[in-house]
Amino acid sequence: MKRLPDKLDQLISLLESMEREDRIQMLIDVAERFQPVPARIAQRPFPAERRVPGCESEAYVWSEPRPEGTLVYHFAVENPQGISAMALAEILRDSLSGAPLPEVAAVPADIIYRIFGRELSMGKSLGLMGIVNMVRAAAQQQMKSAAAR
Amino acid sequence: MSKNIDERGYTNPEVLVSTAWVAEHLNDPGIRVAESNEDPLLYSSNHIPGAVEIDWTRDLNDPIRRDYLGRAAFENLMRRVGAARDTTIVLYGDKNNWWAAYAYWLLQLFGHTNAKIMDGGRIKWVQEGRPMAKTVPRYPSTNYQAPERDDNHFRAFRQQTLEHCESKRPLIDVRSPEEYRGERLHMPDYPNEGALRGGHIPGAASIPWGRAVNAEDGTFKEASELRKIYTEENHLRPDDDIIAYCRIGERSSHTWFVLRYLLGFSKVRNYDGSWTEWGNLVGVPIENPSAVSRNEAAA
Numbered sequence: 001m002k003r004l005p006d007k008l009d010q011l012i013s014l015l016e017s018m019e020r021e022d023r024i025q026m027l028i029d030v031a032e033r034f035q036p037v038p039a040r041i042a043q044r045p046f047p048a049e050r051r052v053p054g055c056e057s058e059a060y061v062w063s064e065p066r067p068e069g070t071l072v073y074h075f076a077v078e079n080p081q082g083i084s085a086m087a088l089a090e091i092l093r094d095s096l097s098g099a100p101l102p103e104v105a106a107v108p109a110d111i112i113y114r115i116f117g118r119e120l121s122m123g124k125s126l127g128l129m130g131i132v133n134m135v136r137a138a139a140q141q142q143m144k145s146a147a148a149r
Numbered sequence: 150m151s152k153n154i155d156e157r158g159y160t161n162p163e164v165l166v167s168t169a170w171v172a173e174h175l176n177d178p179g180i181r182v183a184e185s186n187e188d189p190l191l192y193s194s195n196h197i198p199g200a201v202e203i204d205w206t207r208d209l210n211d212p213i214r215r216d217y218l219g220r221a222a223f224e225n226l227m228r229r230v231g232a233a234r235d236t237t238i239v240l241y242g243d244k245n246n247w248w249a250a251y252a253y254w255l256l257q258l259f260g261h262t263n264a265k266i267m268d269g270g271r272i273k274w275v276q277e278g279r280p281m282a283k284t285v286p287r288y289p290s291t292n293y294q295a296p297e298r299d300d301n302h303f304r305a306f307r308q309q310t311l312e313h314c315e316s317k318r319p320l321i322d323v324r325s326p327e328e329y330r331g332e333r334l335h336m337p338d339y340p341n342e343g344a345l346r347g348g349h350i351p352g353a354a355s356i357p358w359g360r361a362v363n364a365e366d367g368t369f370k371e372a373s374e375l376r377k378i379y380t381e382e383n384h385l386r387p388d389d390d391i392i393a394y395c396r397i398g399e400r401s402s403h404t405w406f407v408l409r410y411l412l413g414f415s416k417v418r419n420y421d422g423s424w425t426e427w428g429n430l431v432g433v434p435i436e437n438p439s440a441v442s443r444n445e446a447a448a
Contacts, residue, residue: 021193024189024190024193025193027190028190028193028194031190031194056187056244057188080272080275081186081188081191081243081244081271081272082188083188083190083191083194084188084189084190084191085188087190116189116190117189119189119204119206119207120189120206121187121205121206121397121399122343122396122397122425123187123396123397123399124187124188124189126343
């Protein structure tokens with residue numbers, strides 16, 4: 001199994017070690033720290049190509065290159081009830097921004113089950129996996145662009 | 150602003166209650182308010198004071214098979230949330246009450262007819278600045294006795310849906326028009342949305358669930374507006390034998406609720422297998438307008 005970026009790996013290990021109630025409370029705390037995409041990156045109305053397909057929390061994903069070649073990830077979650085999407089976005093922003101692109105590109109979408117548990121509905125699972133996939137796609141695209149230069 | 154519920158012309162207005170009504174009945178021992186969401190964190194973040202959580206996945210589904218809980222598990226759930234057979238269960242939740250409607254539908258399979266939905270759902274309550282609580286309430290357990298689940302009246306299975314399709318009886322696809330047309334919603338190289346084939350069941354009318362609600366506050370539209378959509382535009386009659394479906398049955402339970410209770414249609418069933426079953430079945434007929442147009446373009 002390919003290694004997850006260190007920070008994400010540590011956080012997921014911690015979540016997996018917690019009882020369900022504690023894990024949920026921690027994820028709610030994480031969601032409360034969520035900061036939407038800064039205005040210098042994007043302003044409403046957000047472009048459709050940034051919208052996560054199938055995500056009913058209306059999540060959007062952007063990436064911003066850093067000088068050393070990695071990416072910073074930014075998110076918006078337009079549905080105020082989309083707390084899980086906000087928690088996931090904050091986890092990905094915090095743990096993947098600046099991480100090596102090959103590691104980000106290889107993050108499996110099913111980490112959502114390790115983060116939230118197996119009890120996600122199909123619709124919610126697809127939406128959250130869509131957020132991970134958009135981040136992976138951004139890293140893959142950045143790697144391709146770098147290789148082409 | 151929406152009219153009062155009893156002024157909207159519904160056939161069964163008693164199945165719907167307003168946020169104000171719920172606020173007035175928070176301490177009524179004969180009423181159990183229950184939140185049912187898609188988002189697993191939402192109830193724990195806060196909820197209507199005194200409301201219990203009925204989680205769709207953990208509480209209402211069989212943990213192994215794709216099916217709902219049986220009688221014993223339903224009794225345990227009702228006992229755990231302190232509901233007796235005569236308790237009025239008021240459901241509300243996120244996503245315009247999709248999951249609340251789904252839970253309402255399931256309650257009917259067990260004959261718990263004494264149930265209501267809070268019009269506008271969780272977001273309306275929040276937007277009105279009504280109180281929220283984090284404390285998870287505990288109620289004395291009851292001795293709830295349920296009958297066996299009855300899937301005959303409100304639930305449709307795949308074979309029944311196939312026969313319904315073949316006999317050209319009315320089907321309603323309540324998904325988005327893009328899903329109905331079989332267009333790919335996902336980006337290239339992304340996994341498909343739980344089904345191997347896109348499109349819709351032949352003969353199904355596309356009536357997205359969201360047409361039944363007011364965009365500004367999530368409340369249900371009044372009966373005259375609903376009739377315009379379902380009976381005038383789509384020629385459905387109150388005595389038609391109708392099956393509604395979506396992707397997994399949650400959005401179609403919302404439409405089922407509208408047709409069965411708000412408009413009083415006599416025979417409406419929810420095909421909960423929905424597109425995640427039909428779109429994976431071998432050999433069943435599918436209409437896919439986007440594939441047809443792609444083939445025509447290639448010819």
